[in-house]
Amino acid sequence: MSGILAGVDQRTQLAGHNRLELLLFRLQGPQRFGINVFKVKEVISCPPLTQVPEAHPVMCGMAHLRGQTVPILDISKGIGGPALPRDGSGYVIVSEYNRSVQGFLVREVDRIINMGWDQIKPPPRGTGKDSYLTAVTEFEGELIEVIDVEKIMKEIIGGDEEVSEGVIDSEILDSEHHILVVDDSMVARNQIKRVLDQLGVEATLARDGQDAYEKLSAWIEEGKDLNNFLSMVISDVEMPKMDGYTLTTKMREHPQMKDLYVLLHTSLSGVFNEAMVKKVGADRFLAKFAPDELATAVQERLREYDARKAA
Structure with missing residues (x-):
């Protein structure tokens, strides 16, 4: 063997x-x-x-x-x-x-x-x-x-889905944000949504990369400016139909999706994934699943997003 x-x-x-x-x-x-x-x-x-x-x-x-x-x-x-x-x-x-x-x-x-x-x-x-x-x-x-x-x-x-006291930034709670969450596991989607709910952030859930890309395309068809509509995309890597690496690559090739912030959030870990993040053009890699770390990473991105909009 x-x-x-x-x-x-x-x-x-x-x-x-x-x-x-x-x-x-x-x-x-x-x-x-x-x-x-x-x-x-x-x-x-x-x-x-x-x-x-x-x-x-x-x-x-x-x-x-x-x-x-x-x-x-x-x-x-x-x-x-x-x-x-x-x-x-x-x-x-x-x-x-x-x-x-x-x-x-x-x-x-x-x-x-x-x-x-x-x-x-x-x-x-x-x-x-x-x-x-x-x-x-x-x-x-x-x-x-x-x-x-x-x-x-x-x-x-088991697994804790609660964000620890002191991690949540009250300023984030007072702001409006929308995040696209992409994961084929219902358990993982709900874990991420639970964290975002505690941050007061609206989430749209997609079950795989193809579903996510179709949702992004539909929003464009509706006339939405994705850079103003979505604060970030949180995506798993392993998914049916289209994986997270391919989703990120296709987004970077699309003129109206290419600037969206992508956090790859996966149970896969190691140096290999850090290298793939750079190769496909994602912004960050985070190993599953630590609620405080996810909340911290999301809030860092949202602060940056708000600062850029205010500039």
């Missing part, structure tokens, strides 16, 4: 071209699921686990990996399925989401496939807000399900 992720660092050229690679895996039965390779640090045989008293039922235990203690989560049970065997069989996908490292127990790892983001589709209508799918795609005549890991982690680990 060590060879399946060999050379993943050389795959970074896919980003910015609306492409990604999915690591496919199985839980129970033949259904295959996918996870973005960029979020995967390594794949290993299930290591010995240390049990945690009174842990969440999805928590299999803790593993000691490369000098680090990592929680191992049963992703099958996390999406409401049967628990996977905890007898040392199976594999662990060690991943980095939202500034933390964790392992996901799976029964079998299949392969890596190269896809265009335009081949990644939103979940079928009718799946509902309780669905654990963030996207689907087709491969070899089968439907591949991409799991909303952020939703699973929020349910297991």
Whole structure:
């Protein structure tokens, strides 16, 4: 299994071209699921686990990996399925989401496939807000399900959505701003909106890059000056149809969108993303999800926006 992720660092050229690679895996039965390779640090045989008293039922235990203690989560049970065997069989996908490292127990790892983001589709209508799918795609005549890991982690680990006392600037509360929020995860969209609500900022929500670009285009058709209508755009990177890098690139190429402030807000982290921010012309990168940091970044931008309008 060590060879399946060999050379993943050389795959970074896919980003910015609306492409990604999915690591496919199985839980129970033949259904295959996918996870973005960029979020995967390594794949290993299930290591010995240390049990945690009174842990969440999805928590299999803790593993000691490369000098680090990592929680191992049963992703099958996390999406409401049967628990996977905890007898040392199976594999662990060690991943980095939202500034933390964790392992996901799976029964079998299949392969890596190269896809265009335009081949990644939103979940079928009718799946509902309780669905654990963030996207689907087709491969070899089968439907591949991409799991909303952020939703699973929020349910297991939780997460504070409240901005700390003293962070909110009262002057921002007294001003009027409108922000476009772009994210394919309903959980992530609502987390960001909750922060903006506390800042007194109006938000329009878009479910992916294509949806966001269509909303921007519609506002232009209505005669809106986007530079006066929108204070900023907060966008995820990984999204069906059109990713955040491609959205930013298309905005920079459009004469009426090119000056909009773009903050890329993603569970992907690392130096690579800082480099991609510069490459595609975004203004800032911020790793998910820290309410105080997001609130601070938004307020810094809004102060700058107000100062420019007043000049």
